[in-house]
Amino acid sequence: MAKIVIVGGHGKVSLLAEPLLVGNGHEVDAIIRKQEQSQEITDTGAHPVVLDIENASIDELAGAFEGADVVVWSAGAGGGDVSRTYAVDRDAAAHTVEAANKAGVDRFVTVSWFGAQADHGIDPENDFWHYAEAKYSADRYVQAKAKNWTILGPSTLTEDDGTGAVEIALPDSNVEHGEVARADVAAMIAAVVEKPETAGKYINFNGGGTPIDQALDALK
Template sequence: MSRIIVFGGHGRIALLLAPLLLARGDEVTSVIRNPDHVAEVEKTGARALVSDVETLGTAELAEIIRGHDAVVWSAGAGGGSAERTYAVDRDAAIRTMDAAVDAGTKRYVMVSWIGSKADHGVPEDADFFPYADAKWAADEHLRGTELDGTILGPGTLTFDEPTGRIVLDPEGKGEVSRADVAAVIAETLSVPSTFGRTIRFGNGADDTAVPIVDALSA
């Protein structure tokens, strides 16, 4: 059994992830900003923790993380202002990494996006640029820590039914269901060979996709 803390616990992926973790015997703490979401989060079996990561410092975050075996960052500003995107997707994410180091929680899984690269190609005047820039900065910070980190880069998210199968480094936008992203996170947490890796994936075609467990152990 592992104790997992999930930041962004009311997100669609996190709501799908919690039952997967609980089904295998893990304990899940889901960090959420809005107290109105407590009931929905707790229906998954997770423990809801109301806390605004945008305003908490590293020391406060370390207190929240301490005692957990792994951190999953699945939070985000969800668009809107560039200022808030940087505040959440970059700055708050980085603080949780530093806090995990301080708390002695070595395992850290970052849910990023398939195009998070230094040469992501998003023009600076594009609305999407702050997100692309913020995620790249957060991913790079994780790579520079002493954490056992994994960066997951799913393609364009869909509401399709889960397939249980993925393709690594797919061409194009690599569409993938949110349910399969949740399954990839769950499997990643239990596969030490994913430490230090950046894993970009999509669902792919039926004849190219492989079971998630096989893809991650490759």
């Protein structure tokens, strides 16, 4: 059994991932921003931890990560406010890495976005440009600083039922950005936690036809 802390514990993907992780025998803490979100976390089998990551210090975050084996970053500002997008999706993500290192956490899993790259192609006049820039910056920080990191890059999220199968965009492949159910993103989180060999891998993916374990094993 591992102790796992999910940052952004009340997000739609996190609420789906938490019962999977608990079902796999892990102890799960879910960091949330509001006390009133606690019952939904408890209902998943996870333990709510109220902490505003946008304003928390690195020491406060490290305290929340004490004793954890894995930190999962699955938080986001949700768009709209540009300054908050950078404060959460870039700066708080970087602070979370620093805090995980300070707490001695050996594994870091982050949920990013399929298009988070330098040449993401988003028009600077589009409000989404700021999100793309923030995610790209955060991912580079994770790769440079986090211990045993895995970055998951799901494509456009849907509310469809999960299938337990994905299509991974391997390097130099022609797989383009598509769609994936949030439930399958949650299943990917649960799967990579069980597979330490996915450390050091940036995994862009869509919904697809290959069972998740099989798709991840093919990355070896």
